[in-house]
Amino acid sequence: MGRLSVDLCGITLDNPIIPASGTFGFGYEFAELYDINVLGTFSFKGTTKDPRFGNPTPRIAECNAGMINAVGLQNPGVEKVIGEELPKLKKCFNKKVMANVSGFAVEDYAYTCERLDKEEQVGWLEVNVSCPNVHGGGMSFGTNPEAAAEVTAAVKKVTTKPVIIKLSPNVTDIVSIAKACEDAGADGISLINTLLGMRIDLKTKKPVIANKMGGFSGSAIFPVAVRMVYQVANAVNIPVVGMGGVSSAEDVIELMLAGATAVEVGAANLIDPYACRDIINDLPRVMDKYGINNISDIIGGAK
């Protein structure tokens, strides 16, 4: 156990840094640039039962210190992920990967998780009940405690792997939803997914994004992430994976002080493909600066 290592639901991570789903593909674009085995793990592209193209373009809008995306869960479907993406990933990543799963009905989530449960490369199932970019699924489960609990219970029935429920910040009471997931058997909570946002082009006088609204991410949302991680970590007894606008080793430490056991990095990967590697390399320096010996010591340290 090195000074950067943490335990996430019974699996040791060499460090707490996890590229977030949707910003890291299935890993190999980044493996061309650096050895991705330096990561704690990564959360692969949100996977659904059936293949999806996603939303029409434009899917991207820029904001001050952030961006909006409305990709809409483009992915090849769970069969191709298992048949093609995971074998490719095996050649460049020898750690357990976090499988990110989305759905449009409780049965979809259970089906996809059951298929991925049999894959030994998969360490954790991160169940996304919070995607703002798809109609009739995703976030509607994550904005209601009973629905979130129902998905959690259905997934827990079909897997022995740790189940981490990824929550939306677009709710009035994040604590009640996190607690409902914990009560339904969740092994961890991850948050925050993107904030629902929108931009309008002054020249065309129309929304920039074809889907009109999308998920706002990037450094602008970091304070919201700190607040929600703090609220949830103080209310549940399962690990919390923090994310939302993280772009530096200092941000990682701040989210861990708020209660995160591990930290996902999202939009930063899209601006600087080396962001996660650089954050990992910089962590010991920043820990020394703030008198931190082992990073696991600071989890939830801010009271």
Place this chain on the structure above:
Amino acid sequence: MKQSIFKIIENTQLTATVFRMKLSGDVSEITSPGQFVNIKLDGLFLRRPISVCDSENGVLTLIYKVVGKGTEQMAQMTEGKELDVLTGLGNGYNTDLSGDKPVLIGGGVGVPPLYMLAKKLVAEGKKVNVILGFNTKDEIFCEDDFKALGANVTVATADGSYGVKGFVTDALQGMEYSYFYTCGPEPMLKALYKSTVTSGQFSFEERMGCGFGACMGCSCKTITGYKRICKDGPVLEKEEILWAD
């Protein structure tokens, strides 16, 4: 793909809104004409993708049009300024398919990537015809650069103030060619899709997130499946294109 620091060695205004920037740095990842670079700019969250006009002996040439905050900032930059640039992005044009008499058709700010393509095709011993389309005489740039390569250049202006009056499709009529390459605004690409009589390659634009294939922000549907404009494109072959509407 490579992330590295480039230094501006020239930033010249070519027309009212078009600038040429030359930068020195590591261009080793730029392997095909039609690729692009993605530039980090102060105070802007997303990088700005700009097509490569030329790349040779450690000098990267970009020709860009001022259309928004990013390019406005670039237009103000002076010699010596350093920029964080991702290079070697996109597939680029494939010259193997050109035949011996290809035509290159550029519209407006779609012209620059055709320069490096023309240079490569000329070096391969092909007889290169170039059609450049602009709205009006004052917007013309690069005509002499293509001529200096030894290409046969035709300019079309929509208002007839220079060269052929009309669109690039008017200039193309009656021309014999073995293959075509094009880059420009989508209405022009669609018109060429209909009027060209051979196979060819189209370079597309889309709003991008990362520019290197990670975010799925710029996906499109093609005959051969879903493609990312930034990674599997920006160049698509005529036979695989599915227009969105």
